[in-house]
Amino acid sequence: MTGPGADRAAKPPVLEARGISKHYGGIVALDEVGLTLNEGEVLAVVGDNGAGKSTLIKALTGAISKTTGVIRFDGTETKIDTPSDAKAAGIETVYQDLALVNEISITKNVFLGREIVRDDWLGRWFGVLDFKKMDAEIRDLFGKLDIRIADIYRDAEAFSGGQRQAVALSKTVMFGKRVAILDEPTAALGVRESKMAMDLVRSLKDHGLSVIMITHNMQHVLNYCDRVMVLRLGRLVAVRKVAEVDGDTLVGLITGAKETEGQA
Amino acid sequence: MSSADSQTGISNPGTSAGGLELARHNFMQIWQVLAALALIYGFFFLMSPPFRSIDTLLSIFGQASILAILACGTTIVLISGGLDLSVGSIFAVVGVSVGIFMAEWGLPPVAAVGLGLVIGAALGALNGTIQVLTKVPAFIVTLGGLTAYKGLAEILASGRDLSRFPDGFKFLGSGNTVPMLIMFAAAILTGLFLTKTRLGSRAFAIGGNEEVARLSGVPVAKSRIYYYMLGGLLAGLAAIVEVAKLNFAMPARGQSYELYAIAAVVIGGTSLFGGRGGVGKTLLGMFIMQTIIVGLSYLGVGTSYQRIAIGAIIIVAVYWDVWRRTAR
Numbered sequence: 001m002t003g004p005g006a007d008r009a010a011k012p013p014v015l016e017a018r019g020i021s022k023h024y025g026g027i028v029a030l031d032e033v034g035l036t037l038n039e040g041e042v043l044a045v046v047g048d049n050g051a052g053k054s055t056l057i058k059a060l061t062g063a064i065s066k067t068t069g070v071i072r073f074d075g076t077e078t079k080i081d082t083p084s085d086a087k088a089a090g091i092e093t094v095y096q097d098l099a100l101v102n103e104i105s106i107t108k109n110v111f112l113g114r115e116i117v118r119d120d121w122l123g124r125w126f127g128v129l130d131f132k133k134m135d136a137e138i139r140d141l142f143g144k145l146d147i148r149i150a151d152i153y154r155d156a157e158a159f160s161g162g163q164r165q166a167v168a169l170s171k172t173v174m175f176g177k178r179v180a181i182l183d184e185p186t187a188a189l190g191v192r193e194s195k196m197a198m199d200l201v202r203s204l205k206d207h208g209l210s211v212i213m214i215t216h217n218m219q220h221v222l223n224y225c226d227r228v229m230v231l232r233l234g235r236l237v238a239v240r241k242v243a244e245v246d247g248d249t250l251v252g253l254i255t256g257a258k259e260t261e262g263q264a
Numbered sequence: 265m266s267s268a269d270s271q272t273g274i275s276n277p278g279t280s281a282g283g284l285e286l287a288r289h290n291f292m293q294i295w296q297v298l299a300a301l302a303l304i305y306g307f308f309f310l311m312s313p314p315f316r317s318i319d320t321l322l323s324i325f326g327q328a329s330i331l332a333i334l335a336c337g338t339t340i341v342l343i344s345g346g347l348d349l350s351v352g353s354i355f356a357v358v359g360v361s362v363g364i365f366m367a368e369w370g371l372p373p374v375a376a377v378g379l380g381l382v383i384g385a386a387l388g389a390l391n392g393t394i395q396v397l398t399k400v401p402a403f404i405v406t407l408g409g410l411t412a413y414k415g416l417a418e419i420l421a422s423g424r425d426l427s428r429f430p431d432g433f434k435f436l437g438s439g440n441t442v443p444m445l446i447m448f449a450a451a452i453l454t455g456l457f458l459t460k461t462r463l464g465s466r467a468f469a470i471g472g473n474e475e476v477a478r479l480s481g482v483p484v485a486k487s488r489i490y491y492y493m494l495g496g497l498l499a500g501l502a503a504i505v506e507v508a509k510l511n512f513a514m515p516a517r518g519q520s521y522e523l524y525a526i527a528a529v530v531i532g533g534t535s536l537f538g539g540r541g542g543v544g545k546t547l548l549g550m551f552i553m554q555t556i557i558v559g560l561s562y563l564g565v566g567t568s569y570q571r572i573a574i575g576a577i578i579i580v581a582v583y584w585d586v587w588r589r590t591a592r
């Protein structure tokens with residue numbers, strides 16, 4: 001078994017993180033964790049509660065400041081200290097429970113932080129929004145992703161968990177140029193809605209995105225992901241190709257029943 | 265009402281079905297407030313014959329207008345999940361300053377008004393900046409502002425006779441009509457700001473869920489400073505209209521205006537918890553409050569009892585807001 005750099009020597013990984021740590025006072029939430037995301041793959045991040053999964057992705061996306069660590073994007077070291085840095089680099093993130101604002105419309109949610117203003121003096125001087133353009137782009141996007149939401153001017157809270165998640169995921173296609181990071185995209189969803197959301201996740205590949213996904217669902221790891229990394233108590237304990245593991249092995253790695261090192 | 269009534273009142277170039285749906289949705293949001301206004305007006309109309317005159321109606325609008333201008337700013341700040349208790353004192357500082365500019369410095373009205381607005385905006389921005397930098401709750405920061413700015417107004421005014429202003433300036437406060445027109449202009453501009461512009465529409469997102477807004481790349485702190493700045497600007501405008509109307513300036517003016525403004529905003533249906541509301545609602549809330557105040561005076565109820573009535577209405581309005589949020 002060689003490192004991921006070996007089989008793709010020609011092309012650097014889309015995203016590479018080295019030695020990412022996060023300390024809260026004396027508590028080490030994340031201890032020197034590294035990560036490699038290859039072009040077009042879905043990488044699962046699994047681990048028990050408190051393993052550091054959310055801390056890892058928050059550090060990757062600038063939502064929290066990391067204590068140590070280096071992030072390389074397409075082989076180039078990239079400073080990611082704020083959510084805006086991550087977005088500028090082409091990383092789009094869907095946070096669990098923090099994906100949409102209930103009180104504003106679907107249109108405004110999708111474009112929140114990246115609103116399109118009119119291409120005239122009203123837009124330039126006063127930031128007057130171009131609703132026509134934003135609506136058209138959303139309809140185009142939803143058509144492409146087969147998301148059936150007609151009422152894009154209604155407040156987000158009027159929609160089901162599955163619809164909301166679909167909207168949140170669609171933002172990664174609209175804005176994520178390279179990488180989509182998803183924090184438990186099916187956490188609040190029923191069985192049927194979960195499947196729809198995961199099919200959407202799989203289709204992100206077709207739109208040129210590489211995906212990092214936190215999940216607790218081993219079936220989703222085995223069915224939808226290419227590789228899986230296991231965190232335990234803030235440490236990286238294993239990275240495997242999904243084709244080479246089964247559910248029991250994964251659960252063993254997560255709980256610590258199986259102590260294994262090594263990389264897939 | 266105008267599209268300024270709610271955050272969903274965006275221009276809707278989609279299907280006409282969507283437009284109708286939206287109009288229905290907007291109407292549902294304000295019909296209760298409209299019905300309350302009609303009921304209250306009807307009650308006084310029946311109870312008091314002198315209340316029925318057109319002059320009374322105009323004086324309700326006229327008296328509401330100065331507070332309503334200030335309340336436009338309060339609407340922006342509350343929608344963004346903020347709170348500014350100091351606008352009544354900003355009102356006093358701007359009123360006194362404008363008085364000094366004209367009565368002592370002999371500045372032309374245009375310059376005095378312009379400078380007054382700048383001072384209002386600057387004091388509002390100062391509140392916002394302190395709050396954003398220190399992360400001390402808005403309630404405390406602006407409570408400090410309330411006292412401090414009040415002191416500033418008293419220092420500026422002490423020993424000065426600030427009255428007898430030029431006619432060109434007094435025009436801004438003449439009759440019920442001019443203040444009313446200024447009020448509608450301020451309300452329309454505020455409504456356009458909230459519903460049509462990037463900065464304004466972000467107020468709803470920040471008030472709804474600040475963390476989501478931040479993670480979405482919205483510069484939350486900077487935006488908040490702008491909202492407080494606009495709140496101060498509109499408080500300044502209200503002060504200018506009042507000084508023009510009274511033809512004198514004194515630091516005691518503006519006392520408790522922030523509370524009346526918050527009351528009107530909440531009575532109108534803008535959430536005290538941020539994320540929802542609109543300036544059309546604020547005007548309705550202000551008319552409700554003024555109708556009650558004027559109506560009660562016509563029935564011979566004294567000022568002290570009026571205050572008790574307004575206090576009770578504020579609690580009912582907030583209870584209603586809480587109830588709506590939990591019932592969803």
